[in-house]
Amino acid sequence: MSEKGLLIVVSGPSGVGKGTLCNALVKNIDNLFISISATTRPPRTGEVNGVNYIFMNQENFEEKIEEGQFLEWAKVYNNYYGTPKEFVIEKLKEGKDVILEIDIQGAAQVKKNCPNGVFVFIAPPSLEELRKRIINRGTDNEESINLRLKSAKEEMRASFDYDYVIINDDLDKAVLKLQSVILAERCKVSRNKDKILEIIGD
Ligand SMILES: Nc1ncnc2c1ncn2[C@@H]1O[C@H](COP(=O)(O)OP(=O)(O)OP(=O)(O)O)[C@@H](O)[C@H]1O
Numbered sequence: 001m002s003e004k005g006l007l008i009v010v011s012g013p014s015g016v017g018k019g020t021l022c023n024a025l026v027k028n029i030d031n032l033f034i035s036i037s038a039t040t041r042p043p044r045t046g047e048v049n050g051v052n053y054i055f056m057n058q059e060n061f062e063e064k065i066e067e068g069q070f071l072e073w074a075k076v077y078n079n080y081y082g083t084p085k086e087f088v089i090e091k092l093k094e095g096k097d098v099i100l101e102i103d104i105q106g107a108a109q110v111k112k113n114c115p116n117g118v119f120v121f122i123a124p125p126s127l128e129e130l131r132k133r134i135i136n137r138g139t140d141n142e143e144s145i146n147l148r149l150k151s152a153k154e155e156m157r158a159s160f161d162y163d164y165v166i167i168n169d170d171l172d173k174a175v176l177k178l179q180s181v182i183l184a185e186r187c188k189v190s191r192n193k194d195k196i197l198e199i200i201g202d
């Protein structure tokens, strides 16, 4: 993809705080949008279709895979999750920046197709703190919590393939770090050449 906006991929183990960080970020930075994923996971209490996720059954999800409607998709903790292509491409073409909050398998697919993306890994200060966060969130049953924690170590090793690692210890500091990454990426020379040429009239 050679679009104008910045594609930011945020990954990290379940419960590390990706959603919390990204939601805080879009309030602070203009022209930044979070992609809404599709999933076959059943909605949690309070989750709204089209806001938190686009909820669908397995048959519909597999149809959309066949139709090539996903930028990336993966089976994560026994459910399908995927990024609808249309929204992301539309926003990037408009010059808007888009965040994908996705797992490490999806991130690897995006890296292949969109190497110009920015890849950020969010890590917990410790695995014990991660466990506390998932339990305290109160959204998952014991089986789901165990599955998510079991995957965390392997997911953490994947962080070595990312551009940035942010340890989400103090929330406000982690928000500032993620914000700094995005603002600095927006200032890269490669992203501003056209603007400079426009200013000097070339
Ligand atoms: N820095 C932090 N310190 C303490 N608690 C935090 C911090 N960041 C997030 N949390 C809490 O941790 C829990 C998990 O956060 P969140 O749901 O954002 O994680 P996530 O990475 O998006 O999870 P998932 O991948 O499962 O969607 C929430 O209850 C959130 O309030």
Ligand SMILES: Nc1nc2c(ncn2[C@@H]2O[C@H](COP(=O)(O)O)[C@@H](O)[C@H]2O)c(=O)[nH]1
Pocket: 011, 012, 013, 014, 015, 037, 038, 041, 072, 073, 074, 076, 077, 081, 082, 083, 101, 102, 103, 104, 105, 106, 107
């Ligand atoms: N590959 C993708 N992974 C995704 C996408 N949307 C979310 N996710 C990942 O799923 C887990 C679990 O989410 P939960 O809401 O059930 O807690 C989460 O950690 C994300 O990394 C997606 O579109 N593609």
